[in-house]
Amino acid sequence: NTGDGTEVELPFVEAVNGDNGYDISKLRAATGNVTLDEAFGNTASCRSEITFIDGEEGILRYRGYPIEQLAEQCSFVEVMWLVIYGELPTKEQVEKFEDELVHNMFLDERMRDLFRCFPRQSHPMPVLSAGICALSTFNRNHVGLGAEDVEIATRKLLAQVPTLAAYAYKNSKGQPFLYPKYDLSYVENFIRLAFGTPAEGYQFDESITQGLNALLVLHADHEQNCSTSTVRMVGSSQANLYVSVASGVNALSGPLHGGANQSVLEMLAAIRDQGIDPKDYLEQVKAKKAGIKLMGFGHRVYKNFDPRAAIIKKYADEILSKSPNGDKELLSIAKRLEEIALEDEYFVSRKLYPNVDFYSGLIYEAMGFPVEMFTVLFAVGRLPGWIAQWREHNADPKARISRPRQIYVGHDKRDVVP
Ligand code: MLT
Known part of the structure; x- marks a missing residue:
């Protein structure tokens, strides 16, 4: 409803961004979309032509190219x-x-x-x-x-x-x-x-x-x-x-972002050093045992195999088979974890699949890169x-300064008592 009684169909993005020739304040008042508009404009931060991701299907394309x-x-x-x-x-x-x-x-x-x-x-x-x-x-x-x-x-x-x-x-x-x-x-x-x-x-x-x-x-x-x-x-x-x-x-530089492949390597080494069977490790993950996590599995957008992980896995095989530095035992633990997890209802129903970090640290190590270089390599790539x-x-001529929306959850007004 454009605010003067007329009804028009607009794509959602245009409707809330107001780049459609209609008076945005009237649109907002008529649709009651004020909250949605602010949230959309500030947290769904941009439109972009660069990278397409379909997290459900596990598809990644740059500028349309797979x-x-x-x-x-x-x-x-x-x-x-x-x-x-x-x-x-x-x-x-x-x-x-x-x-x-x-x-x-x-x-x-x-x-x-x-x-x-x-x-x-x-x-x-x-x-x-x-x-x-x-x-x-x-x-x-x-x-x-x-x-x-x-x-x-x-x-x-x-x-x-x-x-x-x-x-x-x-x-x-x-x-x-x-x-x-x-x-x-x-x-x-x-x-x-x-x-x-x-x-x-x-x-x-x-x-x-x-x-x-x-x-x-x-x-x-x-x-x-x-x-x-x-x-x-x-x-x-x-x-x-x-x-x-x-x-x-x-x-x-934060461990949750660029440092994730290092955590995978540490997890695999701990499984090897403590002689834990990969199946038992996954049982401990399912039982949510303190300190036990399946690193390198699951991703905020992928509810399927991270397409990068499938490609990387192939390189892991190739590079580790030739390299004197590569830890083949860790690679076989990684593969075993993946194999068991992908057949286990617990991980499948939670859509926990290997992500790009699951194999990348193993490959970097096999190439001779020390751990502190892993995030640096990520930065050069990104x-x-x-x-x-x-x-x-x-x-973009319409670009504005970004300002994420806040929901205030603190005290109601209170007074300083002299
Ligand atoms: C990345 O490549 O940046 C990571 O997978 C993290 C993300 O996309 O959120």
């Missing part, structure tokens, strides 16, 4: 382009883009001092976040919202976050930094900067490079998860792209998604 096709057939650099610009690049476009990124991986030399001032054992995530904020000061002439500045910031971040991530790790180990090399790909440069040494460089293993490429693709975006909605929210105040992305890194989401928000 994740399994992208992970099998595309480089991470192609997927970055897709996520940020909306289309897959041509061969020429991607070659030029990757070349430009690799040539821009060098950091301003003064950034080295920034790293040196952190204590040796600092976790790489806060160091990475500080490094990204610092990038905004080194690029202070291009932190505006205009198209050119946003493009410069996009390219700088894509080129330099892997270098920052690698140096944050090197710093935590007290090892010297390496310079990027023009004849290596983007992903190869990241691996070498993180794990190479000045004396020996880095011995590349094709299966590790390919596996990491696929894992980065699988993590490139996941719509409004905790870190991405943080980037969008910070960006909604028109804070620049650098500091908004740093906020995403901070959100990701970077294009954060950038794309920030850009999408700020390109």
Whole structure:
């Protein structure tokens, strides 16, 4: 009811957002949707063209392309382009883009001092976040919202976050930094900067490079998860792209978000070390025994298999069968847990399926990555998604500052008694 007696049919989103030519205050008054409108506008935080998830079916697509096709057939650099610009690049476009990124991986030399001032054992995530904020000061002439500045910031971040991530790790180990090399790909440069040494460089293993490429693709975006909605929210105040992305890194550093694969690894190791039969472990989970949880199962949006988990499982088999670092015993415990849980009514009726974190930690470990790098790898993977989401928000002429709605549950009015 438009408020003057006429009835029209409007899609719900348009009706509550008021972008339909009708007087929104009259619409609200007539439909009584005031509460719903405020809640919708503030908590269903955005419309987005970037990532589609169907949690019931277990479907994930970037810009319409199924994740399994992208992970099998595309480089991470192609997927970055897709996520940020909306289309897959041509061969020429991607070659030029990757070349430009690799040539821009060098950091301003003064950034080295920034790293040196952190204590040796600092976790790489806060160091990475500080490094990204610092990038905004080194690029202070291009932190505006205009198209050119946003493009410069996009390219700088894509080129330099892997270098920052690698140096944050090197710093935590007290090892010297390496310079990027023009004849290596983007992903190869990241691996070498993180794990190479000045004396020996880095011995590349094709299966590790390919596996990491696929894992980065699988993590490139996941719509409004905790870190991405943080980037969008910070960006909604028109804070620049650098500091908004740093906020995403901070959100990701929490154990419930980026640290979940580490908890899976710890659970599997505990099952092995304590000699627990996987079936008995699941019985303890069902009995809700204190401290016993099935980590890496279930997801806020997936009520089915997380499509990323199925792809990752394949890489886990491939990489662990070749790697001297991989813990095959932990992989077989993981598979056994999955097998039993998927046949158990308790887990099936609760729609508890493996998520992306269930196998990723095992693979990273097999690739030789230490545990403190797991979230850093997630951040490098999620970077294009954060950038794309920030850009999408700020390109919308109707974009407003985000402000989640609060329901006040505190005291009624009370008086200070003199
Ligand atoms: C992610 O990829 O960000 C995680 O699966 C968490 C989420 O989507 O909520």
